[in-house]
Amino acid sequence: MGSSKGNDTCHECGSDLLLYKCKYCGMVFCDRHRRPQDHKCPGLSSYKQQVEAGTVEKPGIAAAGQPAEAQAPEKPLGSSVMHWSLLAVKLISIAVIVMALLVALIMLIGYIDARTTVTYVTLPVQNTTGVQVTLANNRSAADPTYDELVRFLKADDTSSLKYVSPGWTCADFAKRLHDNAEARGIKAGFVGIEFYDGSIDYSIYDDGSDTFAPPAGAPDMGHGLNLFNTVDKGPVYVDASSIYEGSTGDRIAYVVEGREFNEIDLDYATSTDYSFYSGYRQKYLDYIHELKEYNRLAKNYNQGIAEPGMELNQMALLLNSRNEALNAKKAEIGPFYYPSGTVKKINVYW
Known part of the structure; x- marks a missing residue:
């Protein structure tokens, strides 16, 4: 056994680091001398017996005043x-x-x-039944030439469908034509037209036949149609709805804000410029003027009233001649539809 030391230093070497109290002799030792065999412990024989029996315990516990972590080195x-x-x-x-x-x-x-290839776009537009209009767009669709557009329109059957209000109206026609065009690789737009109320004077179309019935005026909810940006003739508005009586196919629409809106059958619309429509309208007004005079003469003839300086048989010949001329002029002009109203706003969706 080494020389006697205090309880705060190793009893064997005097170190004051990491001190342990031996369970077999009660003395305090450092980590190097904590085992009984390292400090010649009087209880060494008891320790050895426990080792052989497999019941040995740790030879020491932390000495008083030492931190608990001292039992195991950091x-x-x-x-x-x-x-x-x-x-x-x-x-x-x-x-x-x-x-x-x-x-x-x-x-x-x-x-x-x-x-x-197909993406869907929901528009801020509803049809007459309150259903939101959703377009099916083709990513690979491209702007057509005017001839390509005409070929597509003549092959498409949208305009052959019956107009039924409120079940199938202009918005439904426009959506269907749009989706059919996109499916065939032709880029198409959906157009919503807003009109000014009571903006058309329909009395100029009175032909004097006593059967003239002017339309009610512009639709309260506007009108739906389509737009195609042709590469050779620019924007072309197309209406495929069968809203007009006598219409048998698609029509070219003439749309300019602040001007009256009207349409011409595809086979008679030799130009898409608004100036063409203005000339076409004037031709029809000239025809109406001649028709009105013809109807006046016919009424007099039917009542046995001859024109000054003419006999009734001469009036009959005149009426036959004018009737033939009017029929030829009407055939040249083609179907004429009364304008829907003056365009207030054009809303285009792609």
């Missing part, structure tokens, strides 16, 4: 730094994996989106 500083470094590496690896998955997901969405 981990080196380098070990703690390495622990945090490994944790940082793991976190960075997880972040890289998450970013890679996110990029892959974005690329997958882009790939799927690029291969999706």
Whole structure:
């Protein structure tokens, strides 16, 4: 046994670091001398018996006044730094994996989106039954030439459908023509026209036949049709609805804000410029003027009243001649529809 020391130093070497009290002799020792065989403990034989029996306990407990952590030496500083470094590496690896998955997901969405040829657009427009209008757009659709547009319109059957209010009206016709055009690779727009109320004087179309019935006026809810940007003739408005009596196909519409809105059958619309419609309208007004005079003469003839300086048989010949001329002029002009109203606003959706 070494020289006698105090209870705050190793009884063997005098060290005051990491002190333990031996359970077999009750003395205090440092970590190097804590085991009974390291300090020539009087209870060494008892310790050995316990070792052989497998019931040995720790040879010492922390001495009074020593921190509990003294029973096990602290981990080196380098070990703690390495622990945090490994944790940082793991976190960075997880972040890289998450970013890679996110990029892959974005690329997958882009790939799927690029291969999706049809997209749907819901418009701020309702048909007469209150259903929102949704267009089916073709990503690969392109602007046509005017001839390509005409060929498509003549092959399409939208205008052959019956106009039924409120079940199937102009918005439904316009949506169907749009979707059919896009499906065939022709880019199409949906157009909503708003009108000024009571803006058309229909009395100028009175032909004097006593059967003239002017239309009620512009539709309260406006009108729906289509727009095509042709590469050679520019914007072309098309109406496929069968809203007009006598209409048997698609019509070219003439749409300018502040001007009266009207349409001409496709086979008679040799130009899409508004000036063409103005000339066409004047031709019809000239025809109405001649028809009105013809109807006046016919009424007099039917009542046996001859024109001054003419016999009734001469009037009959005159009426026959004028009737033939009027029929020829009407055939040249084609169907004429009364204008719907003066355009207040044009809303175009693609």
